[in-house]
Amino acid sequence: MKILATISTKNRYDILFNAIISVALQTKRPNKLIIFDDNENPVDLRNLSIYQYAFNLLNEKKIEWEVIYGEKKGQHHNHQKANKMGYDLVWRIDDDEFAENNVLETLYNLIDDNVGAVGGLILMPGYNWAKTQNTNINDIRYNVQWHKFNGVKEIEHLNSSFLYRAGIIDYNLNLSKVAHTEETQFTYELFKRGYKILATGDCITWHFRQPTGGIRSEIDNNLWKNDEDIFRIWLNWGKLIILDNGLGDHFAFKKILPEIQKKFNKITISCCYPEVFSGIKGLNLISINEAKGIIPIENYNIYKFMRDNNWNKPIIEAYKKLYL
Amino acid sequence: MKILISPFSKKLRNGNKNPKDYPYWDKLLELIKKHEIKQIGIAGEKILVKDYYQDRPFTEIKQLLDWCDIWISVDNWFPHFVNNYGDKKGIVLWGKSDPKLFGYDNNINLLKGEKNLRKNQFDIWENEVYDENVFVLPEEILKYL
Numbered sequence: 001m002k003i004l005a006t007i008s009t010k011n012r013y014d015i016l017f018n019a020i021i022s023v024a025l026q027t028k029r030p031n032k033l034i035i036f037d038d039n040e041n042p043v044d045l046r047n048l049s050i051y052q053y054a055f056n057l058l059n060e061k062k063i064e065w066e067v068i069y070g071e072k073k074g075q076h077h078n079h080q081k082a083n084k085m086g087y088d089l090v091w092r093i094d095d096d097e098f099a100e101n102n103v104l105e106t107l108y109n110l111i112d113d114n115v116g117a118v119g120g121l122i123l124m125p126g127y128n129w130a131k132t133q134n135t136n137i138n139d140i141r142y143n144v145q146w147h148k149f150n151g152v153k154e155i156e157h158l159n160s161s162f163l164y165r166a167g168i169i170d171y172n173l174n175l176s177k178v179a180h181t182e183e184t185q186f187t188y189e190l191f192k193r194g195y196k197i198l199a200t201g202d203c204i205t206w207h208f209r210q211p212t213g214g215i216r217s218e219i220d221n222n223l224w225k226n227d228e229d230i231f232r233i234w235l236n237w238g239k240l241i242i243l244d245n246g247l248g249d250h251f252a253f254k255k256i257l258p259e260i261q262k263k264f265n266k267i268t269i270s271c272c273y274p275e276v277f278s279g280i281k282g283l284n285l286i287s288i289n290e291a292k293g294i295i296p297i298e299n300y301n302i303y304k305f306m307r308d309n310n311w312n313k314p315i316i317e318a319y320k321k322l323y324l
Numbered sequence: 325m326k327i328l329i330s331p332f333s334k335k336l337r338n339g340n341k342n343p344k345d346y347p348y349w350d351k352l353l354e355l356i357k358k359h360e361i362k363q364i365g366i367a368g369e370k371i372l373v374k375d376y377y378q379d380r381p382f383t384e385i386k387q388l389l390d391w392c393d394i395w396i397s398v399d400n401w402f403p404h405f406v407n408n409y410g411d412k413k414g415i416v417l418w419g420k421s422d423p424k425l426f427g428y429d430n431n432i433n434l435l436k437g438e439k440n441l442r443k444n445q446f447d448i449w450e451n452e453v454y455d456e457n458v459f460v461l462p463e464e465i466l467k468y469l
Binding site: 247276 | 380381401403404408424426444445446
């Protein structure tokens, strides 16, 4: 499987070097490293001697590398580009992190057809916080990756750095430049698609958390609030169905609605023909535009789903696979 | 026999004729004129028979479904609607879309040939060229009435 490693960086040339070196020294080498440079005043890193060494080391390790100047819209835009570059897997690591040399190999060994993403421990040297380990989406304050444990856990979402199956789910580009919860939403969407999300305590990525740079370059609290609001609305929708398609597609979906209602208490349907569902109790019906303002609705496109999966069974079965 | 027909697919956004639309309705209706026929559709569609029901609510469409002995439709919303209300058999006139993906086994799915199926079944119809040769002739439909 082809693996792309990516680092999205902003105003952290002083520490980015470490992340690059940690990629170079992995026992399992990615095919390529792409650095998305969102610096306000980007420089050609090849002109800085320390980075010359870093890139030469990548060359020695036969890891192709590239620096792409980002659009400065936030790291989620960069991750989305990486997500769509045609690689099987993408390993994302933050610019203020250092992955121990077994990280990619450990994560890669846990990938199988049923796994959508896998992350290791993300620890800050000298800290051992997050005694409460949550694996559930409803409380993301204490991520399981932030506390030492052994073995592998099945969870619902991941934080910060992880290896994931590319090209299946889109990142939420409705989020602001700080992209608060972008990785949580992304991995939880993979989980909802039916893939396992794994956390392993058997490898460590060290987080040299910086007070400035990265998403902390932004000082407007409204950006975080905006993203938190989007996250909460998205969570509050419960089981989300998107029917941005024809009337027949609505009726095809309607056939499996009783099964969905048996499985999920809270259901929101964003659709073009709400009259198809009139009289059915317990549904929260919203417009397509309302959903579009919160999440990337393409993740729920039944035709994209069928195309991506070379679907050859009835559309109703596709709806079941997508939503049940 | 009471026959309900749903003859057209939704108009395309580029104004072109929908490749799912059956080209021989006039001939077919001539051949089955001894039967009682009602048509459902939406504003802007061609009216083919005297008993025409335009833009009716689903409750009324359901009553029309209950009324008929059999229904005939192109690959549009109607077969999916019917599938939500039991298994009253109908005849679906397929052209380039695949009944294995978008049809129901309990219907009479008339597909002229798998060779006519479009390569990308999940593409938008605006990208597809209309071809009347991909449909069965009206005489073929008569065998099932």
